[in-house]
Amino acid sequence: MKTLADLKKIREKAQEDMKLRGGNVRIKIVVGMGTSGIAMGAREVMKTFLEEIAARNLSDVLVTQTGEKGLSSMEPVVDLIEEGKQKVTYGNMNPDKVKKVVVEHIVNGRVVSDYVVATGD
């Protein structure tokens, strides 16, 4: 059974980790979670990002959910925002594409152009 005491251990480990890398957020992932996004599978996209982050121990990546963004025909839609770089929007996402984006873009820094539907603001 998970208890709050487990969190103490996590906190200690995380604090060490933050000391080493400075606690910065390198990449922010924003998953569109409006009604049409949800109907098209955005929750599974979100879940896959969370699983990959946990499995690969990507402690400098932040994932958030947001509402409709006017790209309904390309849902599920995901934005990747990196400091000092153009925002990249991926469309028609699914769990397999998420795994590829995590490996290629987030880990290795290469944009997966096949899935890109928009760039910039």
Added chain:
Amino acid sequence: MQDISLHLLDIIENSVRAEARNIKVRVINNLQKNRLRIIVEDDGTGMDSFTLEKAQDPFYTSKEERVKKVGLGIPLFKQNAELVGGSFKMASEPGFGTVLTVDFVLDHIDRMPLGNLKDTLLGVIVGHPEVDFFINLIYRDKSQEQVFHFDTKAIREELGEIPLTYPDVIEYIDQSLFEGIQNTNMEDV
């Protein structure tokens, strides 16, 4: 939407867009009353009676007037509950928030399944670090009651500056929700 958990996700996203900072979610699986009840309570901006009525109306889509800020999500959820003998009630007060109560007849043959409650809750909790979630899952039959409570405020107090998106924290929340859903018999409703 194929199941209740996806509707629940949509409703919670509405609460977040309404600038809620505290969202209470209750799922009550009551075998005695043959009822599955979902309650979502937020402290967001709320709606006046006109907007509240329009939010539940699928045919009202006057985007020019920007009256209807929520899309088809609410009318669809309402329809999916009422078509199978359930009920859908939404109460709101501008400046105070909104409460939604949806009831389903548990053994109705055409009721949508509850679906993957865990992924809905995990996503909203981790995906909205600015919001505190208070989740109660309750199971009741004639011989017992099982209650699971999950509260991001308590977790944040333990974690201090460590964000909920920290990998080990994601796993912790995922595992806690998994256990809670099992203990309250909600994995296959």
